Amino acid sequence: MDLKSPTKDSTSKAEESVYNRYAGAAQAVEAELCCPVTYDPQYLKILPEEILERDYGCGDPSAFVKPGDTVLDLGSGGGKICYIASQIVGEAGRIIGVDCNDEMLELARKYQQEIGEKVGFHNVEFHRGLIQDLKLDLDQLSKELNQHPVTNHNGWLNLRQLEDRLRNESPMIANDSVDCVVSNCVLNLVRPQDRTQLIAEVFRVLKNGGRAAISDIVCDEDVPEHLQADPTLWSGCISGAFREDKFLQAFEDAGFHGIELVKRESEPWQTVQGIEFRSVTIVAWKGKHGPCLERKQAVIYNGPFSHVKDDDGHIYKRGERTAVCDKTYNLLQQPPYDGLFEPVAPYRDIPLADATEMDCRRNLVRDPQETKGRDYQLTIAPTDCCTPDGDCC
Numbered sequence: 001m002d003l004k005s006p007t008k009d010s011t012s013k014a015e016e017s018v019y020n021r022y023a024g025a026a027q028a029v030e031a032e033l034c035c036p037v038t039y040d041p042q043y044l045k046i047l048p049e050e051i052l053e054r055d056y057g058c059g060d061p062s063a064f065v066k067p068g069d070t071v072l073d074l075g076s077g078g079g080k081i082c083y084i085a086s087q088i089v090g091e092a093g094r095i096i097g098v099d100c101n102d103e104m105l106e107l108a109r110k111y112q113q114e115i116g117e118k119v120g121f122h123n124v125e126f127h128r129g130l131i132q133d134l135k136l137d138l139d140q141l142s143k144e145l146n147q148h149p150v151t152n153h154n155g156w157l158n159l160r161q162l163e164d165r166l167r168n169e170s171p172m173i174a175n176d177s178v179d180c181v182v183s184n185c186v187l188n189l190v191r192p193q194d195r196t197q198l199i200a201e202v203f204r205v206l207k208n209g210g211r212a213a214i215s216d217i218v219c220d221e222d223v224p225e226h227l228q229a230d231p232t233l234w235s236g237c238i239s240g241a242f243r244e245d246k247f248l249q250a251f252e253d254a255g256f257h258g259i260e261l262v263k264r265e266s267e268p269w270q271t272v273q274g275i276e277f278r279s280v281t282i283v284a285w286k287g288k289h290g291p292c293l294e295r296k297q298a299v300i301y302n303g304p305f306s307h308v309k310d311d312d313g314h315i316y317k318r319g320e321r322t323a324v325c326d327k328t329y330n331l332l333q334q335p336p337y338d339g340l341f342e343p344v345a346p347y348r349d350i351p352l353a354d355a356t357e358m359d360c361r362r363n364l365v366r367d368p369q370e371t372k373g374r375d376y377q378l379t380i381a382p383t384d385c386c387t388p389d390g391d392c393c
Helices: 008-025 049-053 080-089 102-110 112-119 138-147 153-169 192-205 231-235 244-253 326-331 368-372
Strands: 070-074 094-099 124-128 178-184 206-219 257-264 270-272 275-285 297-301 307-309 315-317 321-324 341-344
Touching (some): 049 102, 080 178, 102 112, 192 206, 297 326, 315 321
Parallel strands (some): 070 178
Antiparallel strands (some): 206 275, 297 341, 307 315
């Protein structure tokens, strides 16, 4: 959100409202928290009605989960997305749900054994934690506090040290450990001052080459402060909505690449004082970081645009042999870019050990003689491509 943060008092009220509203929604259906979403019905058959009817999402990020993935669901609620993803990843995969709401966690865990028996394996686990602080396991913290309760200021200082120790020695979600982070209408409930940390945490836990698939409510205009200060609107996924362009920008600022708006509802879910709020799903990738090494590689952008620019500022003109480093060369042959570029490899491979550093800040055209080698003088005569049956090429 590109605006001033609400006051501390209104922020505290908003957090309290979010917790209380979702605690109640775990025990009784609240229709106002729902957006119409169509899920693949084959994954819903084994889910209890209690979980289905108390799902408060606005999209289906599970559509971007793959077999064998380790998946982290931020704000997992009653567990619906976790249990859908469990079936997609299969026995070789792993699903981790994180939520801070006791009532929602109780609902999700209530059917954990039963659903595992139905699918034939147990690959789902739930943790109590804040999605903007994925290192701190609140269940572990509670155990420590039960043994050493905070009763004075010295205890409060010790608590801060305890939190840091738990984050460092036994992080709830480790660095580079997740293939896919999903979230369904939760990021907008996080305080504005915590959002940079939140998206940085998503980046931290993803493996190189991993992806985030996020469904959320966004708005087309900045939300004014008087609406942000309304706890009911905040807990209803309205006041805390990202402005839609800033939502994508936040992931770019965190270091993600290949960020796509894969679904955007044309009709708003709600309109408040002329501001439209709608559901979107984005996918963002981690993996553009690393050394830039010169191995005489190039790519040709196939079109249809005259040129495109990537997240690092490289410009690719249609049909032109653009010089790229080894990292970018490999990146552009993987999702979400696969099929957009034609790779041009050098005729003589340059081993990584012999590669020199490449200045990727410049946009260069790769001369064909660089690809083939300056001493390349091969001449090939036409061949007879006709078959014995008389068919010719």
